[in-house]
Amino acid sequence: MPSALPIADPAPDDGMLPPSxxxxxxxxxxxxxxxxxxCRVRCGYCDFNTYTAEEVRxxxxxxxxDQAIAELDVAASVLERSGLPARPVRTVFFGxxxxxxLPPDDLVRMLEAVEQRFxxxxxAEITTEANPDSIDAAGLxxxxxxxxxxxxxxxQSAVPHVLSVLERTHDPANVPLRVAEARAAGLAVSLDLIYGTPGESMADWSRSLDAALAEHPDHLSAYALIVEPGTKLARQIARGEVPGVDDDLHASFYELLDSRMAEAGYGWYxxxxxxxxxxxRSWHNRSYWTGQDWWGIGxxxxxxxxxxxxxxxxxPAAYAQRLAAALSPAAGRETLDEETRRVERVMLETRLVEGLATDALSPAGRTAIAGLIADELVEAASAFRGRVVLTRRGRLLADAVVRRLLPDD
Incomplete structure (x- = not known):
């Protein structure tokens, strides 16, 4: 089942935000x-808040x-009553x-509701996720x-045995069909890949990259598989039914990814x-990484x-009940203090190609930069210009870089 919600303060029933x-x-x-x-099927690695038909009887x-539109009404009201200025929406993302x-008509109705209220x-960038078997040319x-x-x-992968371990049920042959149909409809295309699946070889990963790049997507996301506690995949690994994750192999996968993307004319951002x-670039995801405002519906x-x-x-049942009772569906919230916001800025902006301005660091953090340059984790020229930009080796060890930039002061 999906992971638990964070523990924090209860959210008010009217959804009102603090003056800050x-x-x-x-x-x-x-x-x-x-x-x-x-979802039609719960994938064994998935820790997202998703439900199959059997789980939402x-x-x-x-x-x-209709429920999502009702929450859009809540959002518009809360933002206005909380004193925020009217702003047109820059990005909409259906995930x-x-x-x-859902039928395309339902997605369109929700988008129209966003436009009507905001x-x-x-x-504006307006994206929907899809599986290769969950939409057709007419829907696109x-x-x-x-x-x-x-x-x-x-x-996710072009290799059947890798998809099988991930419990992805789509036919890989449908990927190029959907890409062609999306392009014919005038849509930009992003492909999502996962690497480091138990049992995946370097040859398997190379094959998936070949297949993805053959479609010339506008954008590509590639994430190392993280085995989340409580998932079916975690239990399978614990029982020895599938091999564990090899961090060194993950690094080799990323190095191949980075080289192949650069050769094909793609820039990492x-x-x-x-x-x-x-x-x-995905401007919606950049809003998360750069501390913009977003309202999550659902x-x-x-x-x-x-x-x-x-x-x-x-x-979904609790969500529907709260909206039916004219209550905000929010369960909890936290207001970040300045230091927490600074720490999160360091954690997120360090991962971006523009890097992090060194003035976001504490004196101890700025002192750490020299060592990071010496270890070839941070670009020297960028650091001299006042920004922390990761080298390829730094991207492989991004979490370790962040820890060194956030020492105990």
């Missing part, structure tokens, strides 16, 4: 994330769009779960005609994300507004 959330809001982007929590998928298990910024055309601009396709041009969805983080009740 409005400070400086006019300089921050606003994004909307819509979490559609439904008594909850109808056909009601979800999950598998958003495209407005969309000119050139419908979404594109309604204003969607981008498809994020869950390819975050440790795990690559794009053909700055315009093709069961278990997380939000961040002006240093206040809050999250919804997890189960």
């Amino acid at each position: 959330a409005a400070q400086g809001a006019e300089s921050r982007d606003l994004g909307i994330y819509l979490h559609v929590p439904f 008594g909850v109808s998928r056909s009601d979800f769009a 999950g779960g598998t958003p495209t298990l 407005g969309l910024a000119q050139g 055309e419908h979404l594109a005609a309604a204003g969607f601009t981008r498809l994020s396709l869950g390819m 975050e440790v795990s994300n690559f794009a053909l041009s700055p315009e093709q 069961p278990g969805a997380h939000s961040h507004v002006g240093g206040t983080r809050f999250w919804n009740v997890k189960h």
Whole structure:
């Protein structure tokens, strides 16, 4: 089952935000994330807040769009009553779960509701995730005609035995079909890959990269598999049914990824994300990494507004019940102090190609830069210009770099 919600302060039933959330809001982007929590099958590695049909008996998928629209009403009201200025939405991201298990009409209705309540910024990025088997050409055309601009396709691997360990059920042959259909509809295409699956060889990973790059996606995300406690995959590894994760092999996978992406003309802009041009970067994900505002719609969805983080009740039934009672679906929240926000900035911005301004570091953190340069983890030239930018070796050891930049003062 999905992991537990964080432990923090209870959120007020009316959803009102503290006065600090409005400070400086006019300089921050606003994004909307819509979490559609439904999947056909629960993948063994997945720790997301998702549910199969058997796990949500008594909850109808056909009601979800109306519930999400009801929360958009809550969001618009809370932001206005909390003193935040009206801002058009810069990015909209439908994630999950598998958003495209819902009819395209439902996704379009939710997007229209965002536009009606907030407005969309000119050139707004509007993305939906999909599995290769969860949408067709007609659905993609419908979404594109309604204003969607981008498809994020869950390819994960091109190798059947790797997909089997991950319990991904799609046919790899459908990836190029969906990419072609998305392009014909006028959508930009991002492919998602996972590397380091137990039993995956370097040859397997190379084959997946070959298949992904053959589609010339605009954007590619590649994440090392993390075995989350409590997942089916974690239990299989503990019982010895599948091999464990090899960190050294992970590093070799990343080195091959980075080389192949560069050779194909892609630039990294975050440790795990690559794009053909700055315009093709995921601006929604950048809002998370750079501390912008976003409101997460749906069961278990997380939000961040002006240093206040809050999250919804997890189960779709509880989510529906709170909205039906005209209550905010938020379950808990925390307001970050300045030091916590600084630490999070260091953790996130260090992973970006622009790097982190050294003025975000404490004196002890700035002192650590010389050692990081000597260890070839940070670019010397960038550091002399006042920014911490990771080398390839630094990207492999990004968490260790952050620990050295955040010593106990």
